[in-house]
Amino acid sequence: MMTILKKYSTVLYYSASFLLPFTIIFFALLSQNIFWGSDTTILASDGFHQYVIFAQNLRNILHGKDSIFYTFTSGLGLNFYALMSYYLGSFLSPFVYFFKLDNMADAIYLFTLIKFGLIGLSTYFSLVRLYPKNKKLFTLILSTSYALMSFAVSQAEINMWLDVFMLLPLIVLGLNLLLQKRKFLLYYISLTVLFIQNYYFGYMVAIFLTLYFLVQLFWNFKGKLVLRKIIDFTVVSILSALSSSIMLLPSYLDLSTHGEEYSKLTRWLTDNSWYLDFFAKNFIGSYDTTKFGAVPMIYVGLFPLIFALLFFTIKSIKKSVRIAYAVLIFFFIASFYLEPLDLLWQGMHAPNMFLHRYAWLLSFLIIILAAESLSRLPEISFRQYLFPLCFLTIGFVATLFFNKRYEFLQPIHYILTLIFLLSYAIILLSFSKKQLPQLLMLCFTLLFTVFEISLNTYYQITALGNEWVFPSREGYQKDMTGIDSLVNYTESHNKTFFRMERLLPQTGNDSMKFNYNGISQFSSIRNRASSSTLDRLGYKSDGTNLNLRYQNNTLIMDSLLGIKYNLSKNALNKFGFTLVTEKDGINLYKNSFASQLAILTQEPYQNVNFTVNTLDNQTKLLNQLTGLSYRYFSRLPAQMVSEGNTLGNRITVSGENQVTTITYRVTVPQQSQLYVSMPNINFADDNSDTVVIRVNDTTNEYTTDNTYSFFDIGAFMNEQTVDISFTFPQNSQISFDHPNFYALNLSYYQEAMNIINSKDTRVTTSANKVTADYSTDQKSSLLFTIPYDKGWTAEQNGKALKISKAQGGFMKVTVPEGQGTVTLTFVPNGFKEGVLLSAVGLTGFILYTFLNRKHKKS
Numbered sequence: 001m002m003t004i005l006k007k008y009s010t011v012l013y014y015s016a017s018f019l020l021p022f023t024i025i026f027f028a029l030l031s032q033n034i035f036w037g038s039d040t041t042i043l044a045s046d047g048f049h050q051y052v053i054f055a056q057n058l059r060n061i062l063h064g065k066d067s068i069f070y071t072f073t074s075g076l077g078l079n080f081y082a083l084m085s086y087y088l089g090s091f092l093s094p095f096v097y098f099f100k101l102d103n104m105a106d107a108i109y110l111f112t113l114i115k116f117g118l119i120g121l122s123t124y125f126s127l128v129r130l131y132p133k134n135k136k137l138f139t140l141i142l143s144t145s146y147a148l149m150s151f152a153v154s155q156a157e158i159n160m161w162l163d164v165f166m167l168l169p170l171i172v173l174g175l176n177l178l179l180q181k182r183k184f185l186l187y188y189i190s191l192t193v194l195f196i197q198n199y200y201f202g203y204m205v206a207i208f209l210t211l212y213f214l215v216q217l218f219w220n221f222k223g224k225l226v227l228r229k230i231i232d233f234t235v236v237s238i239l240s241a242l243s244s245s246i247m248l249l250p251s252y253l254d255l256s257t258h259g260e261e262y263s264k265l266t267r268w269l270t271d272n273s274w275y276l277d278f279f280a281k282n283f284i285g286s287y288d289t290t291k292f293g294a295v296p297m298i299y300v301g302l303f304p305l306i307f308a309l310l311f312f313t314i315k316s317i318k319k320s321v322r323i324a325y326a327v328l329i330f331f332f333i334a335s336f337y338l339e340p341l342d343l344l345w346q347g348m349h350a351p352n353m354f355l356h357r358y359a360w361l362l363s364f365l366i367i368i369l370a371a372e373s374l375s376r377l378p379e380i381s382f383r384q385y386l387f388p389l390c391f392l393t394i395g396f397v398a399t400l401f402f403n404k405r406y407e408f409l410q411p412i413h414y415i416l417t418l419i420f421l422l423s424y425a426i427i428l429l430s431f432s433k434k435q436l437p438q439l440l441m442l443c444f445t446l447l448f449t450v451f452e453i454s455l456n457t458y459y460q461i462t463a464l465g466n467e468w469v470f471p472s473r474e475g476y477q478k479d480m481t482g483i484d485s486l487v488n489y490t491e492s493h494n495k496t497f498f499r500m501e502r503l504l505p506q507t508g509n510d511s512m513k514f515n516y517n518g519i520s521q522f523s524s525i526r527n528r529a530s531s532s533t534l535d536r537l538g539y540k541s542d543g544t545n546l547n548l549r550y551q552n553n554t555l556i557m558d559s560l561l562g563i564k565y566n567l568s569k570n571a572l573n574k575f576g577f578t579l580v581t582e583k584d585g586i587n588l589y590k591n592s593f594a595s596q597l598a599i600l601t602q603e604p605y606q607n608v609n610f611t612v613n614t615l616d617n618q619t620k621l622l623n624q625l626t627g628l629s630y631r632y633f634s635r636l637p638a639q640m641v642s643e644g645n646t647l648g649n650r651i652t653v654s655g656e657n658q659v660t661t662i663t664y665r666v667t668v669p670q671q672s673q674l675y676v677s678m679p680n681i682n683f684a685d686d687n688s689d690t691v692v693i694r695v696n697d698t699t700n701e702y703t704t705d706n707t708y709s710f711f712d713i714g715a716f717m718n719e720q721t722v723d724i725s726f727t728f729p730q731n732s733q734i735s736f737d738h739p740n741f742y743a744l745n746l747s748y749y750q751e752a753m754n755i756i757n758s759k760d761t762r763v764t765t766s767a768n769k770v771t772a773d774y775s776t777d778q779k780s781s782l783l784f785t786i787p788y789d790k791g792w793t794a795e796q797n798g799k800a801l802k803i804s805k806a807q808g809g810f811m812k813v814t815v816p817e818g819q820g821t822v823t824l825t826f827v828p829n830g831f832k833e834g835v836l837l838s839a840v841g842l843t844g845f846i847l848y849t850f851l852n853r854k855h856k857k858s
Contacts, residue, residue: 009136013124013136013139013140014121014124014125016140017120017121017123017124017125017140017143017144018117018118018120018121019117020120020140020144020147020450021116021117021119021120021144021147021148022113022114022116022117022120024144024148024450024453024454024457025112025113025116025148025153025156025457025461026113027454027458028153028454028457028458028460028461029042029109029113029461031458031461031462032461032462032465032470034109034470035109036106036109036110037106038473039472039473039474040470040471040472040473041105041108041109041470041471041472041473041476042105042108042109042112042156042157042470043105043108043157043470043471043476044157044464044465044468044469044470044471045157045158045290045468046157046158047108047157047158047159048471048476048507049507049508049509049522050087050509050522050523051087051108051157051158051159051160052104052105052108052476053507053509053512053513054083054084054087054088054509054512054523055088055093055096055104055107055108056096056101056104056512056513056515057071057073057074057080057512057515058084058088058093058096059096059097059099059100059104060515061080062094062096062097063097065515066080066767067080067767067768067826068080068081068084069081069767069768069791069826069827069828069831070767070768070791070826071512072497072499072517072765073511073512073515073516073517073518074509074511074512074518074520074521074523075519075520075521075523075526075527075530075531075548075787076499076519076530076534076561076785076786076787077527077786077787078521078523078525078526078527078787079254079258079525079527079789079791079826079828081250081828081831082250082251082254082255082525082828083523083525085196085198085199085247085250085251086160086198086199086200086251086524086525087160087523087524087525088160089160089163089196089197089198089247090111090115090159090160090162090163090197091118091163091197092111092114092115095107095111101480101484101513101514102477102480105473105476108159111159112156112159112162115159115162115163115166116147116148116152116156116162117147118166119146119147119152119162119165119166120143120144120146120147121143122166122167122169122170123142123143123146123147123169123367124139124140124143125169125170125173126169126170126172126173127139127142127143127169127367127371129173130172130173130176130368130371131371131372131374131375133375134371134374134375135374135442137442137445137446138371138374138442138445139371140446141301141303141304141445141446141449141450142304142367142370142371142374144449144450144453145300145301145303145304145367145449145453146165146169146300146304146363146364146367147165148453148456148457149165149297149299149300149301149360149363150281150286150287150297150298150299150300150363150456150460151297151298151359151360151363152165152360153456153457153460153461153464154287154290154297154460154463154464155290155297155354155464156461156464157464157468158354160198161198161201163197163198164194164197164198164201164202164205165360165364167190167193167194167197168194168205168361168364169364170186170190171187171190171191171194171205171209172209172212172364172368173186174186174187174188174189174190174191175187175209175212175213175216175233176216178229178232178233178236179213179216179229179232179233182232182852182856184232184236184845184848184849184852185849187236187240188236188239188240188243188845191205191209191237191240192240192243192244192841195240195241195244195247195248196244196246196247196248199247199248199251199252200347201357202244203347204345204346204357204358204361205361206237207344207345207358208358208361209237211328211331212328212365213229213233214324215321215324215325215328216229217229217230218318218320218321218323218324219318219321221320235848236845236848239841239844239845239848240841240845241841242837242838242840242841242844243838243841243842243845244838244841245833245834245835245837245838245841246831246834246835246837246838247834248834249830249831249833249834249837250828250829250830250831250834252830253790253828253829253830254525254828254829257529257789257790257829258525258526258527258528258529258789259528260349260528260544262348262349263343263348263349263350265339265340265343266339267339268338268339268340269337269338269339270336270337270338270339270342271292271293272293272294272295273295273336273337274405276395276398276399276402276405276406277295277296277336278298278333278395279392279395279396279398279399280295280399280405280406280409281295281296281297281298281299282298282299282302282305282392282396282417283299283396283399283409283413283414283416283417284299284302284413284416284417284420284452284455284456284459285412285413285416285455285456285458285459285460285463286299286408286409286413287408287459287460287463287464288406288408289408289467290353290354290355290464290467290468291353291467292353292355293355294354294355294356295336295406296336296355296356296359296362297356297359297360298359298360298362298363298366299363299456300363300364300366300367301449301452301453301456302392302417302420302421302424302452303370303424303445303448303449303452304366304367304370305366305370305388305392306370306385306388306389306392306424306428307369307370307373307374307388308365308366308367308369308370308373309387309388309391309392310373310380310384310385310387310388311325311369311370311372311373312325312326313380313384313387314373314376314379314380314384315379316376316379317372317376325365325369328365329362329365332361332362332365333362335356335358336356336359342356345357345358346358352524352546380432381432382429382432382433385425385428385429385432389421389424389425389428392421393418393421396414396417396418396421400414413459416455420448420452423448424445424448427441427444427445427448478506479506479584479585479586480514481583481584482583482584482585482586483502483514483567483583483586484514485583485584486565486567486581486583486586486588487500487514487515487516489580489581489583489588490516490564490565490588494564495764496596496597496762496763496764497517497562497596497597497763497764497765497770498517498562498564498565498594499516499517499518499519499561499562499563499564499565499594500516500517500518500563500564500565500566500567501518501519501520501550501551501563501565501566501567502550502566502567502568503551503566503567503568503570503572504551504568504569504701504702504703505520505549505550505551505703507522508520508521508522508547508548508549508706509521509522509523518550519534519539519548519549519550519561519563520548520549520550520551521547521548522546522547522548522706523546524546526545526546526548527787527788527789527809528544528545529787529788529805529808529809530787530788530809530810531545531548531809532545532808532809533610533807533808533809533810534548534809535548536610536611536612536614536617537553537557537610537614537617537618537621538552538553538554538557538614538615538617538618538708538710539553539557540552540706540707540708547706549705549706549707550563551702551703551707552702552703552704552707552708552709552710552711552712553708553710554615554618554673554675554712554744555574555575555576555593555673555744555749556618556622556632556744556749557618558574558591558593558594559576559591559593559594559595559753559756560595560599560621560622560625560756560785561595561785562594562595562596562597562785563591563594564590564591564594565580565588565589565590565591566588566589566591567586567587567588567589568586568587568589569585569586569587570587570699570700570701571587571698571700572587572589573698573712573714573715574589574591574673574712574714574715575673575715575746575749576591576592576593576750577589577590577591577592578590578592593749593750593753593754593757595753595756595757595785596757596761596762596763596772597763597765597770597772597784597785597786598761598763598770598772598774598782598783598784598785598822599625599756599759599761599782599783599784599785600756600759600760600761600774600776600780600781600782601624601625601780601781601782601783602625602626602627602780603627603778603779603780603781604779604780604781604814605624605625605781605783605806605812606624607806607807607808608620608621608624608807610807610808614708614710615632615633615742618632618633619631619632619633621807622752623752625752625756625783626752626755626756627755628748628751628752628755630745630748630751630752631745631748632744632745632748632749632752633675633742633743633744633745634669634742634743634745635740635741635742636666636667636668636669636674636741636742636743637666637667637741638664638665638666638739638741639664639665639666640662640663640664640665641663641664641665641723642661642662642663642725644662646738649737649738650735650736650737650738651735651736651737651738651739652733652734652735653733653734653735654732654733655728655731655732655733655734656732658685658729658730658731658732659727659728659729659730659731660684660727660728660731660732660733660734661725661726661727661728662725662726662734663723663724663725663726664676664723664724664726664739664741665721665722665723665724666721666722666724666741667719667720667721668716668719668720668721668722668743669716669719669743670716670717670718670719671716671717671745671746671747672715672716672743672744672745672746673712673714673715673716673743673744673746673749674712674713674714674715674716674741674742674743674744675710675711675712675713675741675742675743675744676710676711676713676724676739676740676741676742677708677709677710677711677739677740677742678691678709678710678711678726678736678737678739679709679736679737679739680709680736680737681704681709681734681735681736682734682735682736683728683731683734684731684732684733684734685730685731685732687730688728688729688730688731689703689704689705690702690703690704690728690729691704691709691711691726691727691728692726692727692728692729693711693713693724693725693726693727694724694725694727695713695714695722695723695724695725696714696722698714709736713741715746759774759776760774760775760776761773761774761775761782762774768825768826768827769823769824769825769826770784770786770823770824771821771822771823771824772784772821772822772823772824773819773820773821774815774819774820774821774822775818775819775820776815776817776818777817778817779814779815779816779817780814780815780817781806781812781813781814781815782812782813782815782822783806783810783811783812784810784811784812784813784824785810786810786811786824787809787810787811788803788805788806788808788809788810788811789826789829790829791826791827791828791829791831792811792824792825792826793824793825793826793827794813794822794823794824794825795822795823795825796815796820796821796822796823797820797821801813801814801815801822802814803824811824
C-alpha cells in the first residue's frame with residue numbers, strides 16, 4: 001500500500017491541491033442551501049444583476065445572435081469587447097456556450113467551485129517548484145490557505161476576480177525562473193494572459209511585480225548580475241504588455257473616452273481605518289462588510305501568518321532581504337491607511353464598494369514568506385517561535401480590549417482564534433523541542449489548518465449571504481418563460497431593427513438577460529456621453545452614469561428611440577400602444593409610432609441646446625427633427641383633495657398600517673397623455689420605493705429605483721376631471737416636493753411622429769453592422785440613435801462617410817439627395833492597432849529569447 005501511495009504521490013498531491021478548496025467551498029455553499037439545481041443560487045450582489053447576465057449575453061453571441069464587438073441589448077448599444085475585457089476574462093467563459101438562460105446560475109456556481117480548485121492547483125504547482133525542499137503537506141496547506149483567503153471567499157460572487165488569483169502564483173514562478181535561470185516563457189505567457197483577461201487587476205499586479213522584483217534583487221546584489229536582471233525583467237514585461245495590446249489598447253481607449261474620471265484626493269487617511277486593523281482582520285471568520293467603510297480583507301490563515309512573521313527572525317536570510325520584505329509589507333499596510341496610496345493601487349479611482357481591491361496581494365505575500373520560512377524549518381529554534389506567537393497574542397488581546405472599535409467581531413471569533421493559536425503553539429513548540437515526531441507534526445498541522453480554513457470559509461460565506469442575500473432560483477427565473485416567448489414572437493414578426501423595454505424591471509440589465517434591444521444598463525463599462533445625453537432626455541443616468549434606466553419617461557422618447565414594444569403585467573394606457581399578445585401574465589404592447597434606428601431629418605441636422613429641463617429638451621429635439629415649432633407639453637393646475645401637511649414647497653403625508661396615500665384632482669384636456677412629476681420623494685422605508693397610482697378604477701405600479709419620479713398617468717381622449725391617488729406601500733410617512741402635472745398634446749405628437757415615420761428609411765442590423773436604406777429629395781442627415789463611438793465607421797457605395805456627434809451622445813451622417821444605402825461597421829477603437837502591437841510584442845519576445853539562447857551558447 002505504501003509503495004502504491006509513494007508511486008502515485010505526485011498525482012495525489014496535485015489532486016488534493018484542487019479538491020481541498022473545491023470541497024471546502026462546496027460544503028460552505030451547501031450550508032447556505034446552494035448546490036447544483038438548488039432553490040437558492042450563488043448570485044448574490046452583482047452576481048444577480050451583472051455577472052450571470054453578461055455570461056448569458058456572451059452565450060448568445062457564441063450562438064451567433066450578436067457580435068463579440070458590439071451588442072444592441074444594452075444602453076442603446078454597447079462596446080461588448082470592452083465589457084468582456086472587464087467582466088468575462090476567464091478561462092471558463094467559453095463554456096457558457098453549453099448552458100441556457102434557465103441554468104446559467106448553475107454555470108456560475110460550477111465555475112466558482114472549479115476556479116477555487118484551480119487557484120489551489122496553480123498555487124501548489126508554483127510553490128512546489130519555488131520551494132522544492134518544503135514538505136509537500138506544508139505546500140498543500142499553503143496552497144489551500146491562499147485559495148480560500150478571506151478576500152476571495154468574501155467576494156466569491158465576483159467570480160471574474162478568481163482567475164487573477166489563479167494566475168499570480170504562476171507569474172511569480174515565471175519571474176523567479178526569469179531571474180534565476182533566464183527562462184522567460186512562463187512569465188511572458190502568464191503575464192500576457194493576465195493583462196488580456198483582466199486589465200484592472202493586471203494594473204495592480206504590475207505594481208506588485210515591480211516591488212517584488214526590487215525585493216528579489218537583494219538576494220544577490222551584484223552589479224552586472226543586477227543589471228542583467230533589470231534588463232530581462234523590463235524587456236519581457238514590456239513585451240508582455242505589447243503582446244496583450246489586442247485587448248489592452250481597445251480597453252484603454254474605451255475607458256479614456258467613456259470611463260470615469262480620476263477620483264479627487266480630498267483627504268489623507270482612508271475611511272474607517274484604525275490602529276489594530278491588521279489584527280482585527282486576521283481573526284478566524286472576521287467579516288465586517290464589502291460595502292463602504294470596510295477594513296481590508298487580508299486573512300489567509302494563522303499557520304501561514306506565523307511562519308511569515310518567523311521569516312524576519314531567520315538569520316540565514318540576509319538582513320538586507322528581510323529589511324526589503326519588511327519595507328514591502330509596510331508599504332501595503334500604509335496603503336490601507338493613506339488615501340493617495342490606496343487610490344494609486346486602484347488606478348486613481350475610488351471603487352464603488354468592495355474596497356481595497358489590492359489587499360489580496362498582501363495575503364499572497366504572506367504565503368510566499370511562509371513558504372520561505374518553511375524551507376528553513378530545521379534552522380528555527382524554540383525562541384524564534386515565541387516571537388510570532390507572542391506578537392499575535394498581544395495583538396489579538398489588544399483588539400479584544402478595544403472591541404467596541406470592531407463590533408463585527410463576536411465572542412466566537414476571539415475564542416476560535418485563540419484556540420487555534422494555542423494549538424499551533426503547542427504543535428510547533430513541541431516539534432522544536434523534539435517532543436513531537438515530524439510525521440505527527442505534519443498530520444496535526446494539516447488537520448488543524450484544514451479545519452481552520454473550513455471554519456473561516458463557512459463564516460465568510462454565511463456573512464456574505466447575510467449582507468447581500470443569496471437570491472432564490474424562483475426569483476432568478478421569474479417571468480422567464482413568458483418574456484422569452486414574447487421576445488421570440490417580436491423577432492419573428494419584424495424584419496427591421498426595433499427596441500423593447502419592461503415597465504417594471506427586475507434588474508438594470510433585463511434587456512441583456514432576455515436578449516432584446518433595450519435602453520437600460522447597469523455596468524462599469526458604459527458610454528458616458530450617450531448616458532449623459534439620455535439623462536437630459538429623461539432617462540435617469542446621473543453621477544458617474546453607472547446606471548441608466550428606461551422607466552418613467554414620455555411617449556416622445558419611446559418613439560424617437562424606436563421602442564416598438566413594451567412588456568407589462570398591467571393594462572397599459574399609452575397612446576399608440578396596442579395589446580398584441582400575452583404569455584404567462586406578461587402583456588406585449590406595440591407602439592405604432594416607433595421610429596427607425598436611423599431618423600432621416602428635414603435637412604442636415606444641427607444640434608439644439610439642452611438644459612436641465614427634460615420636457616423642454618424633448619420638445620426642442622422633436623421640433624428640430626421635424627421642422628415643427630410646437631409646444632408639446634402644458635402644465636396643468638391640480639388640487640390636493642386628501643390631507644397632507646404643506647411647508648413651503650414640501651408636502652408631508654402620514655398614513656396608517658404602513659400605507660400612505662394622497663389624492664390630487666386634475667382637469668385633463670382632450671387628446672392628452674397625462675404625466676406627473678413628484679420631485680425628491682423621501683420614503684420612510686428606503687427598501688420599499690414603489691409608487692402605486694390609481695385613476696378611473698385603474699391601478700398601476702411604478703418603480704423609483706434609479707429612475708426619475710416622473711409617472712405616466714394615462715391617455716385621455718375627452719376632457720375630464722379625475723382624482724388621482726398615489727399610494728406608497730410599506731411607508732408610514734412620505735414627503736415630496738409639490739407635484740407638477742403635464743399634458744402631452746397627442747395631436748401635435750401624432751403629427752410630429754408621422755412626419756418622421758413618413759420618411760423612406762429602413763434599418764437592419766447584423767452582428768456589428770448597421771444597414772440604412774433611405775430615399776430623400778434633398779441633402780439631409782441620418783441621425784442614428786446609437787451611442788457615438790470612435791469604433792464606428794460609415795460608407796456608401798464603397799466611399800467612406802464622416803460620422804459626427806449629434807446632441808453629444810448620438811451619431812449622424814450627412815447624405816446627398818436621392819436613394820442610397822449607408823453601412824455602419826463597428827470595430828473597437830484601437831483593435832486593429834492592438835493586433836499589430838500584439839504581433840510586434842510576440843515577435844519581439846521570440847527574437848529576445850533567441851538572442852538570449854544564442855548568447856548562452858557562445
